[in-house]
Amino acid sequence: MSEFRWDPLKGTWVITENQRLRQPREFIIERQRTSITVCPFCPGQEGKTPREVYALRPGDTQPNEPGWQVRVVPNKFPVLRIEGELNQRSSGLYHSLQGVGAHEVIIETTDHQRSLAQLEVLEISAVLQAYRARLLDLRQDRRFRYLQIFKNHGVEAGAPLPHSHSQLMAVPITPPVIRSELNACLAHYRTTGNCLICDLLAKEIADGQRVVFNDGRFLVLAPYASCFPFELRLFPLQHNHDFALQSDQELIDCARALQEMLRRLFRLLEDPPYNFILHTAPPVPVETTKPGYWQTLASDYHWHIELVPRLSQIAGFEWGSGFFINPLPPEDAARFLRATDPELAL
């Protein structure tokens, strides 16, 4: 079983996989691209994945059969496994925790050829509904401190399978990236009474030079301190700490903004590889009046989606310092993207 290990010098956690012995040669081969013959995410291949945990089936079709529009299955090669207890262990300066969690795959479309940018708004909103459904289901498990939804698009971004999909990892430790954001939001709330992100959005709208898209409901901007060229963040303008509490209509509005963001990138940068990550408040085990799922903490947080195109490499300086070097000011990135027509010639 894999485990979480804590580094006493860096104060960070790492997931160490040790489910089978791997040979050095496998790591040499990882530099090559992998190829598969039959796509396990295509309709008709449902038997090649573990049994589905969610599916949007517009017609009256059976689970694990064709007829789905969006399908969620456990990852066949999960980094974290759902069974087991956390079993924290310490040995002097070292600590570890069993690699308990969940690792699911959200198959976004039946069409092997179309990427998320190429889907229609209602199709994208069906993907967001699947995210919401899985968040609401998995937050009932008290072992999970955070539910991380992310998408790797393109081989350079870590997606060896081309069929469009995103992933969900439930983890037993709040991720440090989320913890830092929660702390910053809490500190700002304590000194001002305001949501930090609401204040940032007001400042960005007034300034305007980093805004890519704003339809009054959702806003896409190139962050002031972008780490990478064309890095983008998508925010709801209406304050909400928890993605899972968004209504169907809000998910459609979000899908429209996400489609705008992805299509502008697709056209400007010729379908670049990218990662996006949903940042939302972590669940806490306090049952609400609405039975069946847990309330979340941190109502001073503000959910959003972060997108990082993978156009350049992280090298020794970034790894050793924690400073990133961004060769393109976000004001230029936003200007280029504003001038790009989001209509795809499909």
Place this chain on the structure above:
Amino acid sequence: MSEFRWDPLKGTWVITENQRLRQPREFIIERQRTSITVCPFCPGQEGKTPREVYALRPGDTQPNEPGWQVRVVPNKFPVLRIEGELNQRSSGLYHSLQGVGAHEVIIETTDHQRSLAQLEVLEISAVLQAYRARLLDLRQDRRFRYLQIFKNHGVEAGAPLPHSHSQLMAVPITPPVIRSELNACLAHYRTTGNCLICDLLAKEIADGQRVVFNDGRFLVLAPYASCFPFELRLFPLQHNHDFALQSDQELIDCARALQEMLRRLFRLLEDPPYNFILHTAPPVPVETTKPGYWQTLASDYHWHIELVPRLSQIAGFEWGSGFFINPLPPEDAARFLRATDPELAL
């Protein structure tokens, strides 16, 4: 001029380059490999680099002429520039600092074909002497809070030029990675009176399963919470916080351990791309009895070299969470490397 920008949500700093307007097409092209016709680091091409700031010249030869063994020049395309004041600026929630610093290239050998792993111990120690000389020189500039020495080897690790070289960046902010380590060492010293890294090394030597190499002077190990397969750290066993205070003999001993580490990786993983980073105590502006250079702070720190092979990609989960997933336990990596003969068939 480039600038440092602070992210109020993440609490991180980014270097934003804005020295010239770049076009989106340049970022598409970055996915291709670049090629050059004449190597500016080869002997006879000294005029293609800025004028040297250090050179080891065994014979009686002139600066910026052939005859050098190791040569240090300012980077022709520096991320940070040596001229100017810091000029901290704030605008509400955003802060920035001018991109003042230094960016130098250490050309490790005259031979275009040989990598650092292929050099002899005395040749590697000449490279380490160049590191020491540049640290001692640049720490006289009170604007610099840290001097980061690092090496990118191979295209996948961010080295577009194949001629073996490392780099030095002087930065006006202590890097967050170093700050975390200093804080961990200080906290451990306060509660135990000991150096955290000395205590970790004693534990690792007693355990033994993660040790790759130990000649009684320097030790190479696979860290307990390795982020990547075959990640390694090299430590002096004699406590020393400051690389620049190492003697000539200590640099030779260090070169021997570094050569062992690099050659075992070279043989086991067929010359993998890698980054290594020197971690050493930051300089502080307190003049010592030894004139001409500054004492460093943090004598409870312990300098070391961290090496990260670039065999896998960082994807959405790592970027979004701050957790890394390592598919190879460090105990296995150390065992494979111990069993590898460091003698190269050159």
